[in-house]
Amino acid sequence: MPDYDIHTLQPPTRLLMGPGPINADPRVLRAMSHQLIGQYDPAMTGFMNETMARYRQVFQTKNHWTLLVDGTSRAGIEAVLVSALKPGDKVLVPVMGRFGHLLAEIAQRAQAEVHTIEVPWGQVFTPDQIEDAVKKIKPKLLAMVQGDTSTTMNQPLEHIGAICKNHDVLFYCDATASIAGNTLKTDEWGLDAVSAGLQKCLGGPSGSSPITLSDYFVEHIKKRKRVEAGIRTNAHIDGVEPMIRSNYFDLVMILDYWGEERLNHHTEATSMLYCASECARILNNEGIDNAVFRHKLHGQAMLHGVKALGLKVFGDPLHKMNNVVGVYIPSEVDGDAVRQQMLTDFGIEIGTSFGPLHGKIWRIGTMGYNARKSAVLQTLACLDACLQNNGYRGPKGEAAKAAIDYYKLQPSQGE
Ligand SMILES: Cc1ncc(COP(=O)(O)O)c(C=O)c1O
Numbered sequence: 001m002p003d004y005d006i007h008t009l010q011p012p013t014r015l016l017m018g019p020g021p022i023n024a025d026p027r028v029l030r031a032m033s034h035q036l037i038g039q040y041d042p043a044m045t046g047f048m049n050e051t052m053a054r055y056r057q058v059f060q061t062k063n064h065w066t067l068l069v070d071g072t073s074r075a076g077i078e079a080v081l082v083s084a085l086k087p088g089d090k091v092l093v094p095v096m097g098r099f100g101h102l103l104a105e106i107a108q109r110a111q112a113e114v115h116t117i118e119v120p121w122g123q124v125f126t127p128d129q130i131e132d133a134v135k136k137i138k139p140k141l142l143a144m145v146q147g148d149t150s151t152t153m154n155q156p157l158e159h160i161g162a163i164c165k166n167h168d169v170l171f172y173c174d175a176t177a178s179i180a181g182n183t184l185k186t187d188e189w190g191l192d193a194v195s196a197g198l199q200k201c202l203g204g205p206s207g208s209s210p211i212t213l214s215d216y217f218v219e220h221i222k223k224r225k226r227v228e229a230g231i232r233t234n235a236h237i238d239g240v241e242p243m244i245r246s247n248y249f250d251l252v253m254i255l256d257y258w259g260e261e262r263l264n265h266h267t268e269a270t271s272m273l274y275c276a277s278e279c280a281r282i283l284n285n286e287g288i289d290n291a292v293f294r295h296k297l298h299g300q301a302m303l304h305g306v307k308a309l310g311l312k313v314f315g316d317p318l319h320k321m322n323n324v325v326g327v328y329i330p331s332e333v334d335g336d337a338v339r340q341q342m343l344t345d346f347g348i349e350i351g352t353s354f355g356p357l358h359g360k361i362w363r364i365g366t367m368g369y370n371a372r373k374s375a376v377l378q379t380l381a382c383l384d385a386c387l388q389n390n391g392y393r394g395p396k397g398e399a400a401k402a403a404i405d406y407y408k409l410q411p412s413q414g415e
């Protein structure tokens with residue numbers, strides 16, 4: 001019998017300190033290992049309702065329609081965009097990194113009329129730049145990324161909702177990489193739709209996308225309602241607008257499945273429901289503001305450490321996400337060789353980068369379960385050693401010490 005039939009799966013032990021995914025919280029892994037129950041078991045529908053309530057706290061919203069889309073974060077993005085945008089509808093996408101391009105690409109596939117504006121990677125948009133483009137283009141929907149891990153920038157959103165409201169534009173945000181590590185106030189900031197993922201500050205694995213939708217957004221998408229043959233009854237009335245061009249990501253059908261009718265759509269990914277629910281439970285117990293504070297604390301400690309190593313930080317420091325930092329790779333070292341040694345000798349993973357930044361910066365995360373002191377200090381000590389081992393000519397032995405000094409000055413040092 002070949003070896004692979006005999007041995008049980010045994011992934012290597014890693015500390016994942018890149019831009020996500022990160023190590024899942026052990027409590028989340030335990031929650032995922034519970035036995036399955038039937039889709040319409042009252043216990044299951046009870047868990048679904050409980051999960052909706054938990055994510056209302058995470059998204060800081062009263063939106064009834066707060067639920068999970070099965071799939072990774074881009075499933076949530078695609079469900080929002082394909083449900084909101086009919087072919088020919090105008091959408092405005094401000095692009096400040098790779099994931100803005102992703103929103104534009106998904107909207108294009110939905111055959112919307114896509115308009116983009118761009119700032120160089122490492123910068124964010126001002127409200128005036130957004131308002132000027134909204135006035136010019138008159139889109140149906142504005143789609144923005146909050147934290148774009150490709151550049152480590154966190155786009156301020158608090159003034160954009162009012163602009164959208166004044167111009168009767170739906171406002172959607174991809175908060176996959178930022179939620180729980182950076183402040184996000186769905187209702188207060190006037191967001192109509194937000195989607196997320198578990199694998200960053202929520203401390204889980206990827207595979208479920210929590211979303212929240214305002215009543216106003218739901219009113220819009222319900223105009224496209226269709227119930228599929230086989231479960232459709234005479235009581236089901238079609239919406240007045242053309243149907244949503246995806247069955248799996250038809251949010252109106254997904255709402256009927258999460259709503260009182262419990263209309264059959266997909267088979268729920270039960271283990272991911274347990275998982276997503278546990279991520280939110282842990283976070284709500286900590287308190288969302290405390291979680292943001294924790295990400296800031298450990299993100300700053302990491303920042304102090306890399307600076308003490310003499311590494312130059314990428315992007316506008318005023319708008320850096322709390323949970324990831326980009327640093328330029330020193331010219332005298334081979335970036336891939338350093339990452340390789342960190343992985344093989346120390347079991348620590350940091351991130352490379354995409355597009356114009358590929359080969360130029362590393363991205364180092366402090367998020368979710370790994371936004372903690374020991375993970376920060378281990379990563380800094382390891383990076384320090386591997387840089388020296390690969391011909392770096394800058395300061396040595398300073399990184400972990402600088403982070404420890406930083407922690408000592410903080411009123412709450414975290415764990
Ligand atoms: C801001 C943002 N949006 C979307 C995605 C895509 O997420 P997924 O790979 O879970 O589909 C990511 C992944 O890193 C991301 O950082």
